[in-house]
Amino acid sequence: xxxxxxxxxxxxxxxxxxxxxxxxxxxxxxxxxxxxxxxxxxxxxxxxxxxxxxxxxxxxxxxxxxxxxxxxxxxxxxxxxxxxxxxxxxxxxxxxxxxxxxxxxxxxxxxxxxxxxxxxxxxxxxxxxxxxxxxxxx
Amino acid sequence: xxxxxxxxxxxxxxxxxxxxxxxxxxxxxxxxxxxxxxxxxxxxxxxxxxxxxxxxxxxxxxxxxxxxxxxxxxxxxxxxxxxxxxxxxxxxxxxxxxxxxxxxxxxxxxxxxxxxxxxxxxxxxxxxxxxxxxxxx
Numbered sequence: 001x002x003x004x005x006x007x008x009x010x011x012x013x014x015x016x017x018x019x020x021x022x023x024x025x026x027x028x029x030x031x032x033x034x035x036x037x038x039x040x041x042x043x044x045x046x047x048x049x050x051x052x053x054x055x056x057x058x059x060x061x062x063x064x065x066x067x068x069x070x071x072x073x074x075x076x077x078x079x080x081x082x083x084x085x086x087x088x089x090x091x092x093x094x095x096x097x098x099x100x101x102x103x104x105x106x107x108x109x110x111x112x113x114x115x116x117x118x119x120x121x122x123x124x125x126x127x128x129x130x131x132x133x134x135x136x137x138x
Numbered sequence: 139x140x141x142x143x144x145x146x147x148x149x150x151x152x153x154x155x156x157x158x159x160x161x162x163x164x165x166x167x168x169x170x171x172x173x174x175x176x177x178x179x180x181x182x183x184x185x186x187x188x189x190x191x192x193x194x195x196x197x198x199x200x201x202x203x204x205x206x207x208x209x210x211x212x213x214x215x216x217x218x219x220x221x222x223x224x225x226x227x228x229x230x231x232x233x234x235x236x237x238x239x240x241x242x243x244x245x246x247x248x249x250x251x252x253x254x255x256x257x258x259x260x261x262x263x264x265x266x267x268x269x270x271x272x273x274x275x
Binding site (some may be wrong): 020023024028030107117 | 140144148151154155188200202249255259263266270
């Protein structure tokens with residue numbers, strides 16, 4: 001019998017990856033708070049999760065030559081696809097030098113993201129505990 | 139690992155802001171440095187920041203910051219008529235730097251706040267990382 005560990009953890013692990021990627025993007029925004037011309041970016045979490053889940057359909061490259069490598073089946077679940085869901089933030093008060101980072105907004109987004117990451121960890125930890133107790137059979 | 143990249147990004151932010159604090163300190167320290175001619179007068183320095191894009195092939199999710207260089211202010215230097223001053227030129231003028239105190243103080247506060255933010259980001263990332271490591275224990 002095969003026990004699908006990936007399936008057991010479900011969407012949680014994908015969400016964790018996106019949260020960590022989002023933390024990186026937001027940290028980049030905060031580091032560039034005084035960089036002239038820098039445009040703040042963010043990840044659209046919902047769209048990114050859909051993308052990683054493969055819920056938007058399996059997008060494969062067309063092969064026109066038998067030597068081409070078939071790309072089908074590689075597209076869902078790739079964390080790099082998340083970068084396609086990166087958007088520029090709409091500035092509320094852009095500065096004269098073209099910088100659109102609102103440090104307060106970015107800070108709260110970073111905090112929120114960190115909390116969600118920890119929530120996700122908590123869920124995953126719970127699932128691991130379940131497996132452990134099942135294995136012990138106490 | 140994107141959580142590890144955050145340390146690079148926050149670190150680049152901290153070093154850039156520290157350099158900015160450095161130039162501010164230098165400007166404030168030299169605010170009253172007198173000289174004989176306008177050419178040799180100290181001029182206010184400011185760093186120029188730019189976003190650093192990762193090398194090709196890597197996924198550029200977060201972007202760090204780098205210091206492109208330091209520029210000197212082009213504002214005219216102050217001159218004062220003080221014939222009794224030992225540094226006065228033949229017409230009796232001394233030259234003072236074009237450092238604006240208000241500007242430098244604002245710069246200093248902005249730099250230290252930004253530094254704090256980056257330090258906070260690194261701290262939070264460390265916490266997330268440690269909690270991830272202890273997953274399932």
